[in-house]
Amino acid sequence: MAPLLLGAVMLVAQLQLVPSRPAVVPGNEPGQLELVRKAATLQEEIPDGAAPNGSAQQLPQTIIIGVRKGGTRALLEMLSLHPDVAAAENEVHFFDWEEHYSQGLGWYLSQMPFSAPHQLTVEKTPAYFTSPKVPERVHGMNPAIRLLLILRDPSERVLSDYTQVFYNHVQKRKPYPSIEEFLVRDGRLNVDYKALNRSLYHLHMENWLRFFPLRRIHIVDGDRLIRDPFPEIQKVERFLRLSPQINASNFYFNKTKGFYCLRDGGRDRCLHESKGRAHPQVDPRLLNKLHEYFHEPNKKFFELVGRTFDWH
Numbered sequence: 001m002a003p004l005l006l007g008a009v010m011l012v013a014q015l016q017l018v019p020s021r022p023a024v025v026p027g028n029e030p031g032q033l034e035l036v037r038k039a040a041t042l043q044e045e046i047p048d049g050a051a052p053n054g055s056a057q058q059l060p061q062t063i064i065i066g067v068r069k070g071g072t073r074a075l076l077e078m079l080s081l082h083p084d085v086a087a088a089e090n091e092v093h094f095f096d097w098e099e100h101y102s103q104g105l106g107w108y109l110s111q112m113p114f115s116a117p118h119q120l121t122v123e124k125t126p127a128y129f130t131s132p133k134v135p136e137r138v139h140g141m142n143p144a145i146r147l148l149l150i151l152r153d154p155s156e157r158v159l160s161d162y163t164q165v166f167y168n169h170v171q172k173r174k175p176y177p178s179i180e181e182f183l184v185r186d187g188r189l190n191v192d193y194k195a196l197n198r199s200l201y202h203l204h205m206e207n208w209l210r211f212f213p214l215r216r217i218h219i220v221d222g223d224r225l226i227r228d229p230f231p232e233i234q235k236v237e238r239f240l241r242l243s244p245q246i247n248a249s250n251f252y253f254n255k256t257k258g259f260y261c262l263r264d265g266g267r268d269r270c271l272h273e274s275k276g277r278a279h280p281q282v283d284p285r286l287l288n289k290l291h292e293y294f295h296e297p298n299k300k301f302f303e304l305v306g307r308t309f310d311w312h
């Protein structure tokens with residue numbers, strides 16, 4: 001309740017500052033969203049000359065909420081191929097970090113890119129999906145927001161999660177235990193390993209569904225996005241009611257990287273080398289235990305969202 005009140009107070013405080021601007025997202029409900037759009041301009045706070053050609057910062061009309069290591073960067077980069085999308089470059093961590101959230105929507109807005117009125121602003125912070133406070137806070141900002149959630153096989157996600165933290169340590173020249181040391185305790189699967197919890201999608205999804213109807217959350221199949229990104233991105237375009245402007249020719253498979261890369265106006269680029277790293281080899285019996293562990297949670301998740309995924 002307290003966070004909701006805080007959110008409401010912050011929103012009202014912001015609203016008093018701002019002039020109105022035209023609606024920019026076709027198909028979104030009026031009402032609170034309209035108020036948020038007004039909050040999203042805060043023109044007075046933008047220094048003269050900082051907004052060329054009538055562009056302005058807007059609060060996001062869509063957020064990639066996670067999941068960590070699901071393919072969130074790839075999704076954001078691919079979506080950014082669309083001319084009507086303006087993406088925040090960095091992970092903003094507004095709703096999950098108190099030091100950011102306490103600064104209010106004005107601060108959040110200041111983190112957004114300048115965009116034309118017809119463009120959709122998007123930010124991605126993968127930690128939102130698994131942070132219990134976040135759904136209510138996002139709802140407090142805009143109950144009609146469209147959320148993007150990219151998920152992949154939960155066991156694979158655990159390995160990817162481990163790999164990321166492992167390399168963070170390597171870069172700092174710090175030692176890091178093997179994945180087995182995290183996964184096994186007293187001869188059993190160590191269910192206290194945090195990376196496992198992040199892959200219990202049904203638990204986190206339940207939190208989001210307390211505040212948002214399923215139709216507001218589009219789930220991108222992260223495994224398919226790796227294998228064949230274009231159809232997944234087309235679905236995202238439809239969900240966001242964007243005109244179909246991203247083409248199959250925007251993607252090409254790069255054999256060296258082993259992943260699809262992007263072609264944008266003749267410019268080719270792959271994702272950063274930290275995306276698409278080899279995962280550690282895990283004993284097949286341990287891997288099996290991991291698959292078994294996720295079997296029931298996955299079933300619950302499928303029931304929750306009325307859709308199945310090709311996971312172990």
Ligand code: A3P
Pocket residue numbers: 067068069070071072073074126159160161163225226259260261271274275276277278
């Ligand atoms: P791995 O590095 O474990 O393979 P996130 O951006 O959420 O951290 O997700 C990272 C994951 O995005 C990578 O995990 C990789 O598998 C996946 N991914 C999806 N499409 C990709 C692409 N075209 N290039 C690189 N990685 C991609």
